[in-house]
Amino acid sequence: METRPRILTGDRPTGKLHLGHFVGSLQNRVKLQDRYECFFIIADLHTLTTRPEKDAIGTIATNAREMVLDYLAAGIDPERSTVYLQSAVPEIYELNLLFEMLVTVPRLQRLPSLKDMARSANLNEMPFGLLGYPILQSGDILLPRANLVPVGKDNEAHVELTREIARRFNYLYGEVFPVPEALIGDVPTLVGTDGKAKMSKSLNNTIYLSDDRKTVEKKVRGMYTDPNRVRADIPGTVEGNPVFVYHDVFNTRREEVRDLQERYRSGSVGDVEVKELLATALNEFLDPIRERREAFSSQKGLVDRIIYEGTLRVREEARATLAEVRKAMGLGGVWNSIRRKAEKTVKAGGV
Ligand code: ATP
Numbered sequence: 001m002e003t004r005p006r007i008l009t010g011d012r013p014t015g016k017l018h019l020g021h022f023v024g025s026l027q028n029r030v031k032l033q034d035r036y037e038c039f040f041i042i043a044d045l046h047t048l049t050t051r052p053e054k055d056a057i058g059t060i061a062t063n064a065r066e067m068v069l070d071y072l073a074a075g076i077d078p079e080r081s082t083v084y085l086q087s088a089v090p091e092i093y094e095l096n097l098l099f100e101m102l103v104t105v106p107r108l109q110r111l112p113s114l115k116d117m118a119r120s121a122n123l124n125e126m127p128f129g130l131l132g133y134p135i136l137q138s139g140d141i142l143l144p145r146a147n148l149v150p151v152g153k154d155n156e157a158h159v160e161l162t163r164e165i166a167r168r169f170n171y172l173y174g175e176v177f178p179v180p181e182a183l184i185g186d187v188p189t190l191v192g193t194d195g196k197a198k199m200s201k202s203l204n205n206t207i208y209l210s211d212d213r214k215t216v217e218k219k220v221r222g223m224y225t226d227p228n229r230v231r232a233d234i235p236g237t238v239e240g241n242p243v244f245v246y247h248d249v250f251n252t253r254r255e256e257v258r259d260l261q262e263r264y265r266s267g268s269v270g271d272v273e274v275k276e277l278l279a280t281a282l283n284e285f286l287d288p289i290r291e292r293r294e295a296f297s298s299q300k301g302l303v304d305r306i307i308y309e310g311t312l313r314v315r316e317e318a319r320a321t322l323a324e325v326r327k328a329m330g331l332g333g334v335w336n337s338i339r340r341k342a343e344k345t346v347k348a349g350g351v
């Protein structure tokens with residue numbers, strides 16, 4: 001019997017993973033996969049909250065495969081971790097409905113993350129399903145009874161809601177769920193290449209883990225820096241400048257970073273040099289990830305097998321959790337008593 005505590009986290013299969021995903025959550029997953037039993041969910045039902053159209057659903061399979069390749073490339077070991085497809089686990093829908101009874105609408109309406117998501121999806125009004133996004137997420141987290149949830153800052157409030165749901169459930173029906181903790185990454189929110197608050201697929205300000213060297217160089221050349229610095233001899237601002245944020249996070253040559261910061265502040269280095277050195281550092285960071293991606297993607301059928309086997313494994317887990325949930329709530333008892341009586345009546349040749 002496995003006794004390690006559990007991790008649950010995941011991503012929506014809306015595209016490839018980027019540097020923000022890496023520092024926000026992936027890095028912690030890789031680091032903790034020995035100490036925790038890990039479950040990584042491909043949250044395709046969550047994509048429906050903003051993109052329910054059939055053509056969007058048609059992109060899920062490809063995106064899911066790319067995303068799992070990103071997991072493997074980042075260092076997630078499929079032998080130790082379980083990767084699975086949310087929509088193929090019916091118990092998640094079921095848990096979602098039961099949890100909906102434990103949360104109020106104003107509680108959800110206060111979450112700024114949902115308004116942000118509605119805005120970036122160009123939705124004028126809040127869909128019911130999007131309001132329920134964090135409840136579905138609670139279903140994801142509590143289904144395998146996870147203890148720890150490595151996520152970026154934007155998801156912290158959702159884990160808080162999950163904690164409330166777990167406590168409320170346990171209070172009403174008895175101890176079934178652990179109360180999970182969020183684990184925020186080293187960089188809680190990575191800024192985008194355009195200087196906007198968050199690197200995000202929908203904002204077109206990303207550097208993908210799978211970008212090739214040339215693409216990275218091009219994206220870095222186009223990066224937003226200090227807008228007041230029109231010439232190299234004008235003192236520039238380092239704080240909050242995305243080029244320096246990335247240097248800080250990804251450049252392992254600390255001496256070089258300190259030197260660049262000093263020269264930037266005193267107006268004795270041009271943006272071109274700062275950016276060239278950043279592109280080099282990012283490419284060095286991404287090279288081993290690219291190599292692993294290449295090696296894994298040449299193994300035909302590997303990704304599908306990982307998702308398939310992971311999903312079967314979680315289905316077992318799901319059946320066990322839901323049996324306990326129904327028992328704790330007394331829901332199973334209602335059906336069992338009706339079934340028993342009906343069967344007796346039929347046996348006795350009654351109505
Ligand atoms: P994007 O925001 O790029 O569109 P997403 O919102 O579709 O991505 P999610 O599946 O919601 O991606 O997020 C996956 C995980 O990555 C979450 O834990 C989220 O907090 C984290 N994450 C996403 N973007 C960033 C970022 N820029 N900085 C830190 N963490 C991030």
Ligand code: MG
Pocket residue numbers: 154
């Ligand atoms: Mg998000």
